[in-house]
Amino acid sequence: MKNTRRSALKATGAFATLVSLGLITQSQAQAAVDRASFAVKTLDDALKAIGGNAATSDQVTVVSPDIAENGAVVPVGVVSKLPNTTELYIIIEKNPTPLAAVFMIPAGTLPDVQTRVKMGQSTNVVAVVKADGKLFSATKETKVTLGGCGG
Amino acid sequence: MNKSLVQKQVLAAAALLVCMGAAQAQDATAEGIAKYREMLQDGNPAELFEMKGEELWTQKRGPKNATLEKCDFGKGPGVIKGAFVELPRYFADTGRVQDLETRLITCMETLQGFKSEDLYKAADNYGKGESANMVALTTYVATASKGMDFALPQTNEKEKTMYEVGKRLFFARGGPHDFACATCHGVDGQRIRLQDLPNLTQNPGDGVGFAAWPAYRVSNAQLWTMQKRLNDCYRQQRFPEPKFGSEATIALAVYMGVNSKGSESIVPSIKR
Amino acid sequence: MADPMRIRAALAGDETTVRVLMAHIMETGIRKDASGALIPAHFIQDVEATHNGKSVLKAMWSGAVSQNPFLSFKFRGAAKGDKVVVKWVDNKGNSRTDEATIA
Numbered sequence: 001m002k003n004t005r006r007s008a009l010k011a012t013g014a015f016a017t018l019v020s021l022g023l024i025t026q027s028q029a030q031a032a033v034d035r036a037s038f039a040v041k042t043l044d045d046a047l048k049a050i051g052g053n054a055a056t057s058d059q060v061t062v063v064s065p066d067i068a069e070n071g072a073v074v075p076v077g078v079v080s081k082l083p084n085t086t087e088l089y090i091i092i093e094k095n096p097t098p099l100a101a102v103f104m105i106p107a108g109t110l111p112d113v114q115t116r117v118k119m120g121q122s123t124n125v126v127a128v129v130k131a132d133g134k135l136f137s138a139t140k141e142t143k144v145t146l147g148g149c150g151g
Numbered sequence: 152m153n154k155s156l157v158q159k160q161v162l163a164a165a166a167l168l169v170c171m172g173a174a175q176a177q178d179a180t181a182e183g184i185a186k187y188r189e190m191l192q193d194g195n196p197a198e199l200f201e202m203k204g205e206e207l208w209t210q211k212r213g214p215k216n217a218t219l220e221k222c223d224f225g226k227g228p229g230v231i232k233g234a235f236v237e238l239p240r241y242f243a244d245t246g247r248v249q250d251l252e253t254r255l256i257t258c259m260e261t262l263q264g265f266k267s268e269d270l271y272k273a274a275d276n277y278g279k280g281e282s283a284n285m286v287a288l289t290t291y292v293a294t295a296s297k298g299m300d301f302a303l304p305q306t307n308e309k310e311k312t313m314y315e316v317g318k319r320l321f322f323a324r325g326g327p328h329d330f331a332c333a334t335c336h337g338v339d340g341q342r343i344r345l346q347d348l349p350n351l352t353q354n355p356g357d358g359v360g361f362a363a364w365p366a367y368r369v370s371n372a373q374l375w376t377m378q379k380r381l382n383d384c385y386r387q388q389r390f391p392e393p394k395f396g397s398e399a400t401i402a403l404a405v406y407m408g409v410n411s412k413g414s415e416s417i418v419p420s421i422k423r
Numbered sequence: 424m425a426d427p428m429r430i431r432a433a434l435a436g437d438e439t440t441v442r443v444l445m446a447h448i449m450e451t452g453i454r455k456d457a458s459g460a461l462i463p464a465h466f467i468q469d470v471e472a473t474h475n476g477k478s479v480l481k482a483m484w485s486g487a488v489s490q491n492p493f494l495s496f497k498f499r500g501a502a503k504g505d506k507v508v509v510k511w512v513d514n515k516g517n518s519r520t521d522e523a524t525i526a
Contacts, residue, residue, distance in 0.1 A: 033483065035483075068187050069184055069188070073191065097487065104482070106477075112497055115488060115492065116492065194493040196491035199429060199444055199446045372490040
């Protein structure tokens with residue numbers, strides 16, 4: 001088994017080069033979570049899937065509006081000031097499946113991403129980041145309201 | 152004893168805050184919504200429709216296997232910059248006042264050989280099939296005037312008549328609710344839930360009202376053109392819905408467009 | 424082939440900001456149609472952006488990402504005129520790759 005693994009790694013020469021150059025780490029090359037994590041139904045289960053409890057950190061920011069006119073499209077971003085941030089997670093606490101998106105950040109890319117997510121109701125947007133292998137988080141409540149008939 | 156006094160004071164303060172809070176909360180809400188809308192501006196999915204329209208503009212299509220590049224929207228064949236902010240206008244070749252969407256159908260017929268009856272029929276199935284193509288093309292042509300000011304011509308008799316017809320229609324009450332366009336859009340400062348209702352009897356300002364459509368609506372991920380917007384207004388008033396491209400819709404567009412003279416088009420905009 | 428993305432990449436200082444708009448329905452799989460039947464899930468699951476062949480971002484998405492997704496990210500080490508390539512793959516195996524030049 002060891003042999004096949006070594007030969008497999010050797011076969012992917014480029015990959016090994018990147019690792020040896022320190023451009024990516026082994027863990028960065030792998031997916032951050034497996035697909036099944038996206039099916040979990042609670043914030044706690046999502047955190048477990050990511051790797052456990054995350055310490056709150058003021059170095060992590062959730063960029064989201066206080067109030068969203070329509071839950072179908074809510075701008076959400078995560079920014080981390082922690083060095084060696086390799087993963088960013090967006091969790092929408094009261095969504096049927098809270099884990100919404102995962103971003104893997106290689107060296108050279110800033111831990112600062114924005115996207116738009118669906119929010120079923122007013123709830124907390126929880127950002128979790130992995131930095132130096134440890135988990136940190138920040139939370140912000142975004143209210144979701146319903147717009148009017150027109151517009 | 153101390154405790155209950157403190158409790159009373161806290162309750163009194165809380166009650167005061169609630170009263171003040173209601174008014175402030177409304178401001179905070181309005182501010183919050185404004186922030187939300189601002190965050191959406193960066194990256195408007197309407198651009199995807201514009202891209203599709205650009206592709207269709209130069210694509211050989213229809214029985215004549217021709218592109219739309221010679222389409223005249225009032226500023227000469229193929230000139231799209233500035234065309235949107237002068238529509239609807241009178242066209243000599245068709246002898247009528249047309250808006251962007253009906254003029255597009257004219258071009259698709261004369262240049263590409265499509266049958267206009269088929270296109271009008273397709274337009275009823277909004278956003279699907281050939282209607283999707285027309286919506287994309289409408290977005291593309293309208294976007295070419297982004298940032299320009301509205302300057303609808305009122306030189307031709309028919310243009311002037313359409314303005315007056317539009318005005319009459321705007322104030323005509325009917326339907327089971329006895330609504331008119333003016334019921335919602337006839338005075339300043341009205342609102343439905345969180346949507347501010349612009350006063351369309353006058354110039355509502357840059358990027359508002361007539362100057363905001365076509366727009367991408369996040370609530371249904373659709374790109375709504377002015378024809379669709381007017382159709383849905385009538386539906387919301389529980390009126391029978393106007394036919395696509397009907398004289399009534401064009402007249403209303405002339406009325407609103409002329410009133411918007413000088414205001415800036417922000418099309419395509421993004422809405423809830 | 425799926426509809427094209429709109430990608431804009433702009434260099435400011437040493438940071439390139441990439442903004443992407445993807446055309447995709449992002450159906451969650453929990454919505455029901457008029458007859459009450461579940462509309463099957465159809466959404467982008469994987470996104471990857473590369474610059475000069477090097478991966479600058481990878482993402483795993485759920486159906487909770489909004490329809491016609493928007494994505495914005497920043498990276499260092501690029502120059503004007505370089506190409507940024509973005510690829511997405513959805514849960515049905517469809518994919519789309521587009522590129523943009525850094526302005």
